[in-house]
Amino acid sequence: MRNPLADKVIDIKPSGIRKFFDIVSEMKDAISLGVGEPDFDTPWHIREEGIYSLEKGKTFYTSNSGLKELKQEISNYLERRINVKYDPNHEIMVTVGGSEAIDLAMRAMLNPGEEVLIPQPCYVSYLPCCQLADGVPVFINLKEENQFRLTKQELLDAVxxxxxILVLAFPNNPTGAVMSREDLMDIAEVCIEKDIFVISDEIYSELTYSGxxxxxxxxxxxxxxxVVINGFSxxxxxxxxxLGYAAAPELILSQMLKIHQFAIMCAPTTSQYAAVVAMRDGDPDVAKMRESYNQRRRYVVTRLRDxxxxxxxxxxxFYVFPSIKRFNMSSEEFATKLLQTQKVAVVPGTAFGDCGEGFLRISYAYSLENLKIALDRIEVFVKGLEA
Amino acid sequence: MREKILSVLEKNARISVHDLAILLGEDEVEVANCIGDMEAENVICGYHTLINWDGTSEEKVTALIEVKVTPQRGMGFDKIAERIYQYSEVHAVYLMSGAFDFTVIIEGKTMRGVAQFVSDKLAPMDEVLSTATHFVLKKYKDHGTILVSKPHDERMLVTP
Incomplete structure (x- = not known):
């Protein structure tokens, strides 16, 4: 039999998170701080709208780019929140999560051999999406002394x-870093001068705690x-x-839509109806959850520093990215030992790129009681290492 | 700062001042002072525990009573309310808009005890025109907390 597989797929490394997940799931009664999703339930009025749409039998395909009302709401939202106007008919499309939009953008924009700048540590899917689109990934290793922001010089050195394409993902998973207007102005200057496009993954935009x-x-x-990428997750x-979405000039978006049309058809209809309500009436829910995350954020940072x-x-x-360099072990070793001795799961920084070595990603998308127990255990572990 | 403190305390009265200050990113002494002030001003009126009595062997009944009254000259609703809320059986009294005047919530050990309170004490009051007693059969949610089920974290343990 011939090799049934494509070389470029085989060449993709399995996700580092997956490996850790397998270890954690073996362990009973482990407390996890390793989750990359909110602990809140979807607000009831949003769920209810999804249910209602099912009751009404709204179970058909929507147009490829998404429900008209939803695109309109997204357009309103983007104008309200980031102050950019997008034509809901030609410049916005609804996708299956932000993840699909990342894939579409890479595939629509890359020719073989073209380089994609990926600042690391970062979310796990930029690299494989780039590879699958025949792009050449070029990593920029972000530094703790810059609070993991991308600097102009780092960008210039990599161009x-x-x-x-430059991938910008702020607020960032896993570091929790944000870029201010001034930081972004430096980056924009280089992008314009060097004629670089930006895939701006803003999925955490609502979870910003500094203005x-x-x-x-x-x-x-x-x-x-x-290409602005965001979503509801x-x-x-x-x-x-x-459910996610992309907003971009028609030139790019129409080609992304072409791929989406053949690969996906349309994002789930039930989710789209629910999302209309989320965008229209969801601001107070978001504010409430943000305040709750912010409280936990302060708590976790204080405890870790203490x-x-x-x-x-x-x-x-909703991540904290502490350094464990002073313990002279690798992130993976630290995380594995912490799991084995104290039954607390955190994700080694290396799951998000080699330059995550020496760091851990700790998620605070957990109830305060849970965080308290887990942090107590981490404290015991750290004291043990020091002894 | 007051509202922020209250929103946390409302959900978790047992949190220490130390932790509360961390959550809010405020100074510990200031938070303590602020709480002290609110206690003195009766903004914070007490620290109670939310109990699901159905999970205990303690017998308890709760009744919600609609009360219609005639406010007397010179003594308005407040005076009548006072005569009602002084009883230790009375858990809550609210002045209402709409078809009746007061909602009175009674907690007692038995239905008979509650019925007796209504017939012996509440109904005979001069100002009370009529009462309608509704017994609570089951509490699903109280003080913003769902009593019937404990939330369970169904997320995968590690995700990107």
Missing amino acids: TDKTK EHVSIASLPGMRERT KAYAMTGWR MGLDCFEPYGA
Whole structure:
């Protein structure tokens, strides 16, 4: 029999998280701080709208790009929140989670050999999506001393004449870093000068704890070269509904839509009806959840620092990214030992790129009681290492 | 700061001032002072425990009583309310808009005890025109907390 597989798929490394998940799931009564999704249920009025749409028999395909009302609501939202106007008919599409939009953007924009700048540590799917789209990934290793923000110099150092896309993902998973308007202006300057496009993954935009989230698309000259990706999973606690969206100039979006049309047809209809309500009436829910995350964020950072772990202050998402460098072990070793001895699961920083070595991702999408127990155990573990 | 403190305390009265200050990103002493002030001003009126009595062997009945009254000259609703809320059996008294005047919530050990309270004490009051007693059969949710089921974390243990 011939090899049934494509080389480029075989070449993709399995996710580091997967490996850790297998170890954790073997362990009974482990407390996990390893989850990358909200602990809240989807607000009831949103769920109710999904149920109602089913009762009404709204179970057909929607148009490829999504329900008209939803695209309109997304357009309103983007204008309200990031101050950029998108034409709901030609510049917005609804996708199966933000993840699909990342894949579509890469596939629609990359020719073989073109380079994609991926600042790391980062979410696990940019690299494989780039590879599958025949792009060449180029990593930029972000530094703790810059609070894991991308600097102008780091960007300039990585740019070549083959560079086509920069992936910007702030607020960031796993570091919790955010980029301010000034930070983004530096980046935008380089993008315009070097003619680089940006895939701006803003899935955590609503979970920003230091003032307003700024999208690079809102900066002068950037709208035409940016694909904004966002979704409902994090802000509205709707991970399982699988719903995201992309907003981009028609030139790019129409080609993304072509792929979506053949690969997916349309995002789930029930989810789209629910999402209309989320966008229209969901702001108070988001505010409430944000406040709750923010309280836990302060609690986790304080506790980690009190037990002697270096931890830069993350102003976004729901992750803390403490350094464990002083214990002279690898992230994986630390995480594995912590799991085995104290039954607390955290994710080694290396799951998000090699430069995550020396760090852990700790999620605070958990109830305060849970966080308290887990942090007590981590404290015992750290004290044990010091003894 | 007051509202923020209250929103946390409302859900968790047992939190320490130390932790509360961390959650809110405020100074511990200031938080303690603020709580002290609110206690003095009767903004914080007490720290209670939310109990699902159905899970205990203790027998308890709760009744919600609609009360119609005639406010007397010179003594309005407040005076009547006072005469009602002084009884230790009375759990809550609210002045209502609509078809009746007061909602009175009574907690007693037995239905008979509650019925006796209504017939012996509440109904005979001069100002009370009529009462309608509704017994609570089951409490599903109280003080914003669902009593009938404990939330269970169904998320996968580790996700990207």
